[in-house]
Amino acid sequence: MLIRGRAGLAVNKPTEPVPTGWVWVPVNSVARQETGHTPSRSRPEWWGGDIPWIGIRDARLHHGGVIYDTLQTTNPLGLANSSARLLPKGTVCLSRTASVGYVTVMGRDMATSQDFVTWTCSEALVPEFLVKALIAEGEGLRKFGKGTTHTTIYFPEIRALHICLPPLAEQKRIVAKLDxxxxxxxxxxxxxxxxxxxxxxxxxxxxxxxxxxxxxxxxxxxxxALQTASDLIDCTPTPPQPRGGRDATDRVIQGKAALAVNTPPRQAPPKWQWVPLSRIARQETGHTPSRSHPEWWDGDIPWIGIKDAGAHHGRIIEETIQTTNEEGLANSAARLLPAGTVCLSRTASVGYVTIMGKPMATSQDFVTWTCTEALVPKFLMYALMAEGDDIREFGKGTTHTTIYFPEVRAMQICLAPxxxxxxxxxxxxxxxxxxxxxxxxxxxxxxxxxxxxxxxxxxxxxxxxxxxDENDEPAEKLLERIRSERQATPKAGRGRGKV
Incomplete structure (x- = not known):
């Protein structure tokens, strides 16, 4: 059966015309084709020697290049007690199972696992040209194999693999140009x-x-003529704040931009003013209705969780993954907050910021601010985002940072007109x-x-x-010459491991 590849490879010989001087030939007619093996893992004395042994991870790390060192090594005992064989420098390796399509060239003598087919090229085939031919097929190499979830290129197809072979000099020019x-x-x-x-x-x-x-x-x-932030604050009523909870901290933490815990030493730009966020926004948090009461969930009230905030970071949120209902709010500390409320994730994944596009509730992982007329919600959202990962400095903990409410209650913003x-x-x-x-x-x-x-x-x-170049020796003539030279040379015995 003919399986035509994308470029210069095929299973069995295509009948299409080829460029002048080129010829379709079986790869194993111009390269010694073999495979590898894995010495027994139950024999540690067969491992850890000075013979590099190529596995799939090695091929992935060195795909398209030359490999000199491998993650695992074997030794003469490992080779002697397995079907693995030491292959010469310049041998081309193709992963044919598990992860099909990784190609590499041995930079020194090495062995491989049975997940590979290898070709030790004759003088008719430049190893790098074979590598380029295999890479040119890309994912199309899977067409040569069988299986959907786990494709494997089996040896009947490998033995029938053909390459469109140019003259030797042209192979070298192609490789140099591609490089x-x-x-x-x-x-x-x-x-x-x-x-x-x-x-x-x-x-x-x-x-x-x-x-x-x-x-x-x-x-x-x-x-x-801009109204200053100071005048804006003076004419804005202070919003009511929820009662209870821990008092604000008295420590000072200067943020990287327009936020701080308590009044920082940095001077405000002209007409701007440092002001406690609680002076110009109502600060709250959320809660999670009990999961053991499914009747409190899947209602028509959007409920913001960490995943929602991550998906809508820096944007207005209109829909949430989970919803609650009036009963869920009535039986928890969650509260329905108005559209325009700014939400900051303060625990688990600190720093996600979003604005409610309609009335919503949140989990306890958030601190929320419902802005007065003195504070534009997007201005607050972008001010929080301007701190970036440095907003963690307002919190405590290294592995899992949390911004606690003493710091939240003391948070200030440098307010612009x-x-x-x-x-x-x-x-x-x-x-x-x-x-x-x-x-x-x-x-x-x-x-x-x-x-x-x-x-x-x-x-x-x-x-x-x-x-x-018309002076190049055509590939077919080169092959004829090599065949003649081989016929004149006594045949060597087949080495173990040839397939």
């Missing part, structure tokens, strides 16, 4: 991948700039949208680089990547 192009695409991938990792840093820099008063400093100068709060939120969202667009473009470009690599490999095995 050059691969190095360039690797650099491109690295640079594009850096953008994705830098996105959170860019956003954090935007937030810090905003809440240190730098983002809107010129805007503030142009709007000299009301118009400036709106302007800061608008500018942050515009900057985030731009950063997200760039990240999306980088991700798209990264995908295109991957497709370009595939296209280049396909082109290489169509004979279109490098110029052909």
């Amino acid at each position: 050059t192009l691969s190095a360039k695409s690797a650099r491109a991938r690295n640079e594009l991948a850096r953008i994705e990792t830098l996105v959170s840093r860019y956003k954090q820099a935007v937030l810090r700039s905003a809440f240190l008063g730098q983002m809107t400093s010129e805007w503030r100068t142009r709007n000299a 009301l118009e400036e709060q709106h302007e800061i939120a608008r500018r942050i969202e515009a900057a985030f949208a731009k950063i997200d667009r760039l990240a999306k473009e980088a991700k798209r470009a990264l995908e295109l680089v991957g497709r370009l690599d595939e296209a280049i490999l396909a082109k290489a095995f169509r004979g279109e990547l490098v110029p052909q």
Whole structure:
């Protein structure tokens, strides 16, 4: 049965035309094909020697490259008491079971497990060319195997595996060209991948700039008639706070931007004012209705848990994974909070921030602030986000940090004038949208680089990547010459392990 690969490999010989000087040949006619074995694990004296032994993890770590060192080693006793064999440097290894498709080249003499098929190339086949041919198939290599959940390429297919073989000189030109192009695409991938990792840093820099008063400093100068934060606070009634609980701490913790525990030494930007959050927002927490009462759950009241906050970090939340009902609220300390309430996860996963898009309840893992007219909810949300992971400094504990209520009750915010709060939120969202667009473009470009690599490999095995040279000895003539030379040489006995 013919199974045509994506590029230069097939099970059995295709009938399609080939480039000038190329020829379809069985891989085992130009390379000695073998497999490996695993010395018994019950015999520790067969392990830990000086003979590298390639397993699947090694192949994964060195996919597409040369392998010099392995995670496990065997010794002459291990080889003598198993079907494993020491194979020469330059042998090509393909994982054919468990994780199909990892390809590597031995950088020195090694043995392998039975999860591999190996080819020790003759002078007609450049090992690196075989490696590129195998990599060019990609996931398509699984077509040569059987099984869905766990694919294995069995030896009847391996013995029938063919390669479209160019002249030897052209093989070397193809390998050199692919190596050059691969190095360039690797650099491109690295640079594009850096953008994705830098996105959170860019956003954090935007937030810090905003809440240190730098983002809107010129805007503030142009709007000299702004009502100051101090005047805004003076004309805002203090919201009622829940009674009970522990008193506020008296220790001072300066945040990285516009938050602190108690009044910090950092001076506020012009027209801004440090103020206790409890002066301009009602601070509460939540609760979890008893799980032993299923009738208190699955109602029409959204109930925010840690997973919800993680999924909606930095955004307005409209729907939650779990819901409660009036009975659940009546029988717990949970309370229905109004739309616009800002939620901060204070335990388990500290630092998730979201804003309620409609009335909701929360678990006890949150502290919530229902803002007065002096505080824009998005301004508070972004101020909390501006602290980033450093918000943990307001809490206690190393493995599992929790921000306790003495610190929450003493929390202060550096409040901007009301118009400036709106302007800061608008500018942050515009900057985030731009950063997200760039990240999306980088991700798209990264995908295109991957497709370009595939296209280049396909082109290489169509004979279109490098110029052909009419002076190259055609592959068929090379093979005829090698066969003649072999016929003139006495045959050596078959070595153990050949398949």
